[in-house]
Amino acid sequence: MKINPPTATAAICLVVPAIILAWAATAFVKSESARMNTLVADADKAAVEASAAAKLKAAVKTAKDCAETALASLAQGPSTSDLAALSDGNVWIRNAFLWRKRDGVLFPREKGATHEERRFLARYVTLFEEGFGDAPTPRVQRGKAASSWFADETPSVMWRAWYEGERLSFIGWRWMADGTVAGVELETVAFLAQFPSILSESAPPGLVLAVRSGSSKVDFTTASVPAGRPPEATVSLAPELPHAEIAVWRVVPSPADSHAVFFAVSIAAVSILLLVAGGWLLVREAGRERMDSERKTSFVSNVSHELKTPLTSIRLYAEMLSEGRVADDGERRRYLGVIVRECGRLTRLVNNVLDFGRLEQRRRRFEMAETDLRTVARDAAESLRSRVEAADMKLSIELPGKAVVRRVDGDALSQVVVNLMDNAVKYAAGGKALDVKVEAGGRLVVADRGDGVAPRDRERIFERFYRCDDSLAAASSGSGLGLAIARGLARGMGGELGYAPRDGGGSEFIIDFGGEE
Ligand code: ADP
Numbered sequence: 001m002k003i004n005p006p007t008a009t010a011a012i013c014l015v016v017p018a019i020i021l022a023w024a025a026t027a028f029v030k031s032e033s034a035r036m037n038t039l040v041a042d043a044d045k046a047a048v049e050a051s052a053a054a055k056l057k058a059a060v061k062t063a064k065d066c067a068e069t070a071l072a073s074l075a076q077g078p079s080t081s082d083l084a085a086l087s088d089g090n091v092w093i094r095n096a097f098l099w100r101k102r103d104g105v106l107f108p109r110e111k112g113a114t115h116e117e118r119r120f121l122a123r124y125v126t127l128f129e130e131g132f133g134d135a136p137t138p139r140v141q142r143g144k145a146a147s148s149w150f151a152d153e154t155p156s157v158m159w160r161a162w163y164e165g166e167r168l169s170f171i172g173w174r175w176m177a178d179g180t181v182a183g184v185e186l187e188t189v190a191f192l193a194q195f196p197s198i199l200s201e202s203a204p205p206g207l208v209l210a211v212r213s214g215s216s217k218v219d220f221t222t223a224s225v226p227a228g229r230p231p232e233a234t235v236s237l238a239p240e241l242p243h244a245e246i247a248v249w250r251v252v253p254s255p256a257d258s259h260a261v262f263f264a265v266s267i268a269a270v271s272i273l274l275l276v277a278g279g280w281l282l283v284r285e286a287g288r289e290r291m292d293s294e295r296k297t298s299f300v301s302n303v304s305h306e307l308k309t310p311l312t313s314i315r316l317y318a319e320m321l322s323e324g325r326v327a328d329d330g331e332r333r334r335y336l337g338v339i340v341r342e343c344g345r346l347t348r349l350v351n352n353v354l355d356f357g358r359l360e361q362r363r364r365r366f367e368m369a370e371t372d373l374r375t376v377a378r379d380a381a382e383s384l385r386s387r388v389e390a391a392d393m394k395l396s397i398e399l400p401g402k403a404v405v406r407r408v409d410g411d412a413l414s415q416v417v418v419n420l421m422d423n424a425v426k427y428a429a430g431g432k433a434l435d436v437k438v439e440a441g442g443r444l445v446v447a448d449r450g451d452g453v454a455p456r457d458r459e460r461i462f463e464r465f466y467r468c469d470d471s472l473a474a475a476s477s478g479s480g481l482g483l484a485i486a487r488g489l490a491r492g493m494g495g496e497l498g499y500a501p502r503d504g505g506g507s508e509f510i511i512d513f514g515g516e517e
Pocket of ligand 1 (some may be wrong): 423424426427428448450451452453461466467468469477478479480481482483484507
C-alpha cells in the first residue's frame, strides 16, 4: 500500500519525536529521581544524625560518664570491698577490677570468684595478659612532691570496646598513683535496653530505623525492615558504638518520587498522544490510499468505457459512410453530425484527463488577465447551447448590466463552466431548466433543476475519482474527474468552487471570485 509522502512525513514527524521524547523523558526522570533521592537520603541522614544517633550516643556517654565518676572517686590503694562496691552500687557498672603489671589481676581473684567474675576474667583474658603497658611517668610540678602526681589532675579514663563474638562490651580503666590499674566493665544492657524506645521516639516520620552491628545484623528496629531493599542511608554510631550504625529506609514515597511519577506520567501521556495522533494519521492515510486505489481502478474501467462508446459510434458511422452504404444526403449529414459530436466528447474526455495530470503535478499554467466574467459565461454557455437543447433542456443566461471584471484565465474559467454544464446535461436533464448566471459580487453560478446531490456527497463530489454512483451500470458514465478539475482550476485562479442545494430543488455550482460589487 502506498502512503501519501506528506502525510507519512507528518506521521513520522509525530511518531519519531514521540519516541525520542519518551526516551529522553525516561532518562531524565531516572537521573532526576536518582538525584532527588540522593538529596532526600542526605536530608534523612541529617535528620537521623540530629535525633536518633545523637540520643543513642548520649545514652552510651551517660553510662561512660557515670562509670568515670565512680572510677575517679576510687581511693588510692583500693580495698577489695571498695572495688566490689563499684559494681554493686552502680547500675552502669557490671564488673570492677584491679591489675598490676607484674602480678596481673589482683581483683577479682580466680580463687573464690563468683560465676560472673569467672566469666569476666575469661572474657578479658587476652587484655589482662597483654596488659596496660607501663605506668605513665608522673608529671612533676614545681614545689610538689612526685608522689602527689594525679592528685591535682583529673584522672583520665581510657575506654576500649570489646567484642566477644557478636557481643559488644566496654571496659574502662585509670592508672592509680601506686602503679596499679583500676577499671570497670560497663553494664551494656543498661543502655542498650533504652535503645528501642530512643529509636522509636526519635525516628523522623516516614522512616524505618534499625541499629545494625558489624555484620549488618539488625539489633533493634522501629518497624519491620523492607525486605530485600538496601537502606537509603546509613549513619555511623562510632566512636561511641564502634562497628554499629543506624540504617535508614524510607517507607512513604519521597516528594522526589511523587514529582518524578507526576512528571513521568505527563510525559508518557504526551508521548502516547503523539503516538496515537501519528498512528491515526497513518491509518487514515492508508484508508484514503486504499479508497483512492479502488477509485482509480473504477476510473480506468469508466474511462475505457467512456472512450469505447464514442469510438464505436464513430467507427460504425464512418465505415457506413466510407462504404457508400448511405444513399440519402440528409442521413449522411446526420451520421457526420454524430461523428463530430462524438469526437467532441472524446476531446473533452482526453482534455480532462490531461488537465487532471497537469493540475496534480502543479504544472498547469494560468494566463491571468482582467476579464469580464459575463463574456466568459456567455461564450461558454452558448458553445454548449446545441447540446443542452438536444438534451431537451432550456438554457437561460442571466448577466448583470455592468461588467464584472476579475483577474482570471478566460480559457480555464470557460472549461470550468463547460464541465459544470456538461454535468447538468448528464445528471439533471430531467429537470429541464439549466441556468447560467453571473452576479455583480463576482460569483458565476451554474444551476439546474435535477435531483441535486445528497448531503453526505456534497463535499466528496469534488474529490478526484469520486462518483455518487460508481457502477458501470450507472445511468451516466464518467471519470469522477470533472468536478475535481473544475475546483482545481477555480482555486488555481484564486477563486473557489462549491455546491449548494438550490431552493425549490436542484443543484447550484458556484464559482466565487469575491471582490466588490
Ligand atoms: P463524473 O461526472 O465524471 O462522474 P464529476 O467529478 O464531474 O465526475 O462529478 C462527480 C459526481 O457528482 C457525479 O458522478 C455525479 O454523481 C455528481 N454530480 C455532478 N454534477 C451534478 C449535478 N448537476 N446534479 C447531480 N449530481 C451531480
